[in-house]
Structure formats: structure tokens, C-alpha cells
Amino acid sequence: MATSAKGAAQRKSGSASQKASASKSRGSKKSPSGPPDLSRDEELTAYREMLLVRRFEEKAGQMYGMGLIGGFCHLYIGQEAVVAGMQMVAKEGDQVITAYRDHGHMLATGMDPKGVMAELTGRRGGYSKGKGGSMHMFSVEKGFYGGHGIVGASVPLGTGLAFANRYRGNDNVSFTYFGDGAANQGQVYESFNIAKLWSLPVVYVIENNKYGMGTSIDRASATTDLSQRGRSFDIPGEQVDGMDVRAVKAIGEKAAKHARDGKGPYILEMLTYRYRGHSMSDPAKYRSRDEVQKMRQERDPIEQSKARLVSDHKVSEDELKEIDKEIRAIVNEAAEFAQTDPEPDPSELWTDVVREREAS
Secondary structure, rough: OOHHHHHHHHHHOOHHHHHHHHHHOOOOOEEOOOOOOOOOOHHHHHHHHHHHHHHHHHHHHHHHHOOOOOOOOOOOOOOOHHHHHHOOOOOOOOOOEEEEOOOOHHHHHHOOOHHHHHHHHOOOOOOOOOOOOOOOOEEEOEEEEEEEEOOOOOOHHHHHHHHHHHOOOOOOOOEEEEEEHHHHHHHHHHHHHHHHHOOOOEEEEEEEEOEEEEEEEEHHHHOOOOHOOHHHOOOEEEEEEEOOHHHHHHHHHHHHHHHHHOOOOOOEEEEEEOOOOOOOOOOOOOHHHHHHHHHHHHHHHHHHHHHHHHHHOOOOOHHHHHHHHHHHHHHHHHHHHHHHHOOHHHHHHOOOOOOOOOOO
């Protein structure tokens, strides 16, 4: 079993052979029929991050089915390219905040898989000490300001983070994620208004996976081009192929620069897709198996990245299998920790409820 230190080192730098190959990476170039290609090193990094999220979520689904994870659990399988691509443009000091489908965002920001999985199982070593569960954990150290169970709640909070950046005079950006279902919430537009009025450095990332719970976006939204929802506030927006990590990174860089340069908010609508139901309790009968299978076969973000690594960067199948083996070891270690770490003491019910006033 891999140790925690070894797992972290593997995630950060990859195997020795990968590092040697990365030294020969070529710079990004414009693909004739799509977004700029990633360098070999960048593609490997993106592939590892997406694969970590996929394997972690698959394991979380298994543990939920075994009764080891209680409450709600929303998996990110299928949407991995969004967070992987956006984190490639983030810098130290930037903030990330999202809704309840949040495990992928945590892992992409560098949070320890053991701490994330332990929170899912309600253990002391979890990021919220076992009291927040799947939808509510945080890491200020990693710049992750939470998954939030209230639909649309991440938007005014993320806008507030952007206000703090502007107030402090830094060039940090708040990457504020929410879904297509939340895009119809009133608080979203109040946030848009103040963000534009005060030129706040926030990039709103709408993860449009086509279904708000079990309702198709076509049945719930009068206008379905969510990238244009900021037009009345003069906020620029673009639709992005959220299944292609290259496209996400390219447009993410543009949006982040816009915000850092003091030009205010930017909206990115990521056209993505979730393979599982809204949550683990959702049988997803509102769509056909053929629809899901078609997306898996033709648009899967990890398989696309894998194909480019093999064809464009000459990465061998053995190297890719080794990466998968390393990722599985990290996830298995997290699962073992999440099952053996002690549960919180009952006295923890009374802690972290309110912030006590410091003595003057």
C-alpha cells in the first residue's frame, strides 16, 4: 500500500520516466480543427488529475453502495475536464468555491484524497472533522472555500471572495462554480450586478451538464445559452467544450486574465455531462442508456486525453497503465484510511458552531 507521502509525491511529479519525457515537451500550438494543443507535460498533468477524480469518484460510489457513506453524495464522473483545465490557469492565492458536486474540485485544488474520503465517511480526519459530509468541506490552505448544499449559494459567496481580493488590492481571482439548475436563481443575478458594478475579479463557471436534478435544461430554462446570462449587466461570456481539457484551459486563461487585469467578471459556460444520476439515490430514468453511452464512447474527457498522449506525444500503453496503477493506490489508501480513522467524539457536536469572541 502506498504511503501518504509517496502518494502526494506521485501526484505532484509523476514517475521518473514521465519527468524525463516531460523535459522534451514541445510548446503549445494551435490545432487545425480545435483548441491549442497541450504540451506533453501539460497533457500528462491533466490526464493524471482527471484520472484521479474519476477513480476517486468510482470508489466513493462503491463505498456508498456498501453503506459506508451516508447522506447525499453527488459524483463528478464525466465532468473531470472542467476542474482539471481551470486549475491549470489558477495561481497561488486564487480561490475556488462550488456547489454540492464538489469532490473533483477538492482534488483538483490539491486537497488530500484521504481527508476528502474520510469526510465522506464521517471520520475525525475529514476536512470538516467528519461533520460536513459530501457537500460541506473546506480548505483555506488550498484556496477551496467549500461545496455548498444550497442551490446557487456559491455564487454570492464567490462574489464576496472577489470583493475581498479587490479590497486587498491583490490580483487573485475567485473561480465561482455553479450548475445549469442554479443559473435560474435570483441571487445569481444580484451577484452579477454587483460584480460588474464594482469590477470584481471573479470568473463564473457554469457547469452545464444538461440536467438540473432530473429536469432537462430545455424544459427548465427559457434561454439555454447560459453564457449570455450576463448580457444585461455587460458581462462577457463564452460557451466552452467542457469535455475537452484543452478548450477549458484555453478559454480559462482568457477569462482569468480579464479578471486579473481589473476588467471585472467573466462567464464561462462549460458544456459537459455527468454519467451518473444527480446523486447516488437518483436512478436517472429521465434519459436513455444510449444517450449516456454515446457520450462515454465519443466525448469522454479522459479517453480523449489518453488518445492524444498515445498518438501525439508517443506515450506508451505501459506508461499509462503505470499512471493508473499509481492513482488506484492513492485512492485505495484513501478508502482504507476513511474506514479505519475514528469517528468524531460526541462532544464535537458542540464545537465549530459559533466563533467565540476573542478577549480584548
